Ligand SMILES: CC[C@@H](C(=O)O)C(=O)SCCNC(=O)CCNC(=O)[C@H](O)C(C)(C)COP(=O)(O)OP(=O)(O)OC[C@H]1O[C@@H](n2cnc3c(N)ncnc32)[C@H](O)[C@@H]1OP(=O)(O)O
């Protein structure tokens with residue numbers, strides 16, 4: 841089951857600069873913000889927690905990052921939405937049954953959570969991430 845919109849991600853050139861803007865927009869305190877490097881995805885990321893969801897700001901780590909390519913082709917802006925589930929494998933099986941296949945096998949995202957992406961060409965030109973909830 842998809843239980844929540846975990847985050848909405850925005851590709852940015854300069855994480856600190858964009859974070860300052862989004863702190864003003866959201867009135868977030870430092871306690872709501874977490875910054876992390878995710879080498880497996882070649883990104884540096886800032887999460888701003890807002891209720892049950894987050895805004896994820898993505899800065900590329902190096903030229904091979906998918907965010908580098910995105911910024912070159914499309915500039916800064918909305919990059920993906922992430923849908924949360926308690927059972928990633930079950931959700932992948934469910935979509936595969938409907939002929940909707942992920943881009944690749946699940947990998948490690950921010951906070952060590954398992955994530956998987958669907959190609960925007962199959963999902964209304966919007967990149968969609970599934971992210972597995974860590975059980976409390
Ligand atoms: C922080 C870790 C993790 C988390 O825990 O939340 C993350 O969020 S990591 C985020 C970064 N990682 C990824 O984005 C991985 C998944 N992405 C990919 O596999 C690729 O970027 C892609 C989506 C398959 C595109 O790669 P590629 O085909 O090589 O790029 P092109 O530049 O050739 O684009 C083809 C086509 O797709 C359009 N496109 C690209 N990115 C997006 C996007 N984010 N949203 C919508 N559309 C996108 C691009 O414009 C091209 O379209 P056309 O020009 O019309 O052909």
Ligand SMILES: [Co+2]
Nearest residue numbers: 849896922969
């Ligand atoms: Co994400």
